[in-house]
């Protein structure tokens with residue numbers, strides 16, 4: 001087996017394992033969600049989930065390789081995720097090695113509640129350390145963009161929000177895309193964000 005094939009196989013199974021873990025949390029309702037992992041930087045190549053499939057199932061057709069224009073470069077009938085261009089823009093604008101997009105009730109409600117402010121900031125939360133923020137008064141901000149039907153426009157809106165310290169962007173009443181330098185870090189960021197969203201909503205429900 002060539003080194004390139006071994007790297008591809010290892011990234012494939014890393015992304016499949018992440019998909020299984022997120023599926024176990026029920027974060028892919030109704031075939032929603034898409035995941036990707038970077039295979040090479042220059043030229044940009046990444047594995048991305050095939051469009052419209054049940055991401056709870058683990059099959060040999062789960063991912064396909066795409067190029068720097070989000071086009072498939074494999075002999076396959078599979079279509080890359082409709083939202084592949086969002087992953088592409090994140091790889092172009094950050095040091096991300098993995099990007100994860102999920103729809104959850106919590107991220108949707110937060111995106112609706114704070115849509116006018118176009119962002120939400122969390123502070124005084126231990127889990128902020130998941131973003132490598134160690135200061136006592138540290139905070140993490142998540143921008144919120146409109147859910148444009150035009151996916152090129154949506155990808156640009158997400159890309160425009162990317163600046164140092166941003167590790168995820170909410171799309172209003174749609175979901176979140178979060179990323180990290182590798183699969184481990186991307187999942188850590190996504191889990192931490194979902195924890196912060198759920199905490200915030202439950203606290204609000206208590207009416208304290």
Ligand SMILES: CSC[C@@H](O)[C@@H](O)C(=O)COP(=O)(O)O
Pocket residue numbers: 030031032033034049050051052053080081082083101
């Ligand atoms: C079926 S609702 C979700 C889709 O419209 C989309 O937002 C999504 O996350 C999944 O699209 P996909 O093309 O399968 O990657």
Ligand SMILES: [Zn+2]
Pocket residue numbers: 032033034083101103174175
């Ligand atoms: Zn989506």
